[in-house]
Amino acid sequence: MPTRPRRTRRALATLLAAGLLALSACGGSDGRATQPAEPASQPAAGPAPEPASEPGAEPPAEPEGAGHGGHYAEPARSKPLRAGETRETIAMPGSYTPSAPYGTGTDDYRCFLLDPQLERDTWLTGTQVLPGNPEVVHHVILFQVPPGQVAAAEAKDAAEEDEGWTCFGGTGLDRFQDVDNSSWIGAWAPGGTETVTKPGFGTRLAKGSRIVMQVHYNLLAGQQPDTSAAQLRLAPGKRDYEALTTMLLPAPVELPCRPRHSDGALCERAAALADVKERFGAEGNTADLLHLLCGGEPQAGEVQSCVRTLGEPITIHGVAGHMHLLGRSIRIEVNPGTPQARTVLDIPVWDFDDQGSRPIDPVRLEPFEQVEVTCRHVQWLRDRLPSFEGQPDRYVVWGEGTTDEMCLGMLQVTHP
Template identity: 75%
Template sequence: MSTRPRPSRLRTALAVAASTLLLAACGPGSGGSADPAGGVARPGDSTTADTAGDTPAGTAAGTDTHAGHYAKPRKASPLRPGETRTTIAMPGGYTPSAPYGTGTDDYRCFLLDPELDEPAWLTGTQVLPGNPDTVHHVILFRVRPDQVAAAEAKDAAEEGEGWTCFGGTGLDPFQDVNDASWIGAWAPGGKETVTKPGFGTRLEAGSRIVMQVHYNLLTGPGPDTSAAQLRLAPGTRPYQALHTMLLPAPVELPCRPKHDDGPLCDRDAALVDLHERFGAEARTADLLHVLCGTKPQPGEVQSCVRTLAEPITIHGVAGHMHLLGRSIRIEVNPDTPQARTILDIPVWDFDDQGSRPIAPIHLEAFQQVKVTCHHVQWLRDRLPAFEGQPDRYVAWGEGTTDEMCLGMLQVTRP
């Protein structure tokens, strides 16, 4: 495989923060993840519920020559009237490697075609990792019809399946964290996500899906062929459109006092190391302070307060950190008499990152939401992923042993 080019354009704070993160599940509801009839759906297969006179939206993607294998789905929640379940998969196997010759992570994007001949509502997703030992997480992004040519060009520009995609797909350099283009994801503990009745994500005819896979190379090399099941409903239905709002916060975790003599315990040196491993996208660590209106201040606890520009109604919530995460909390109207905690995970478990449905909460413009994360360095003494690695100043980064602080809201807007 030839050397892959570095990303050609630096994204803004909004763009980088919008898509360098892991989502446990984007739907406010969850269930199982297998076809009711059992077995694994393959490209070319489409399962349809009792349609009650509705026309199924979309057809299955792929061909019968698909040579890869992916995880067998768990038990699925039943399809609702008019819904179909179709599987899209990577067209061939991909063996991950460090794209710049250093580091232990590879982010790769794969362009998949659900073959939508007419608009549809996406009402659920289920990611099927092909090699769970190396697949750290998967995010599904919507590709609008007007972006397809650019996506195909990126796919053709690099040898092998897909393209390097630190920071997201590279198709939305100015994507807004208030309305991210991702539509579903998988992380440890993730299951099939299913929206509440009457809600969905709009997919126009001709839309494609980008599957971004984060590979953790610490577990050793190995090929992967991952897939995803999409639950679709006819686009003619008067559903409410769901949007994903992202709440990233900085991470500024210093070395422990008795372990702070290493070269990477200096913040500037640690950020240089991030740049070497992930290219210009590693500037997220500094750009998040622009988004949050903060300045780098070393400490185990970091927060970000966001002021809403328009009204929203929150239907689901999720959080994400990596291995040094200890706790995460999301609040609305912080530091006011109306303050309310909508997500509180006092003991973080990386292997259980499912989303939480909540009773709808309406917020007006200029009200605020806040995410707070607690990270600790002593966990590196207990986790195999850090074996043999010296202490370092930990900032927001893409890698498995870097860190993130991310809240996620599933919202509707007027």
């Protein structure tokens, strides 16, 4: 795997910055508790058989309102504050009613500029997102805005009507955003709870910093007004904490149509890619660029991976993965293919409603060591999930929408 120049990795990040978990998230909830078991095979023609249930699994629950395509998760109860910590609640300045910004598609990404009133340097030690209208809010990502970017953020906010601004991908404030050191500081997604750092760790927020709240609205659930908020857990900046950052590990998605559907209008990769670009504008060309980060040319298949070679030492403290509704499994491995190989995240049956980050025992990696993310996506889930009802098969590439796909690993790291 050839090592790509750092400037190339950074140029990609603005296009890769949507969709995560309690580090971030994205996509649409279909109301299932766990994914159905995979069918043994698919017939060449005719309706797909009902996949058998996972051994010992209960049938998926159908929550109230699931027919609207919305996710109805309530904010989790806050965890007790530790000595010296305080909470600051920041909210959207006003109500916002989502709509398709380019006149087509079923998703709206909107960024809102929030002011936590930081009068001195501070450590952020946890976040709790409070989705105001969970019927239409499908994920929320929080980004820090350093003091030097506040004026640009205010100008962007003022340039569009209504609250906030359109922001597929990232916040739109950085032409290049470093995948090795993202500005993400927290998020809410299905299964997400309040995130709290380990004692002695935090994210540094400089005096005068602002927060951008990026909200993904799923228009399949309707176009209802929303006013979301977040709670920041803060600790005094004079404390000698280790600074945490987020490293992103995107990999391509190149999922072809099933043979019996291959004559569909969007089953050619070029047509599917053009459709993504029409719905998401400039941020829709991620699938064109991921092979530059990961090496090689796009190759159709259910399983895709990406190996990253480190340019500096890191210590991994937490891991998370993100896919959408066609995701089946995800794995993150360090030093793949060597005697030192170690799996730090393994989700053999992906559950969209359980996307929280996972703390791990610290793993120290040195320059030139590698990290690999591997995802598997399957088309047969289209036949099982309400979000795809009435939608034809398509060649699936990386996209921001509820029924598009992603393959994304996330590492919470410190740098010595």
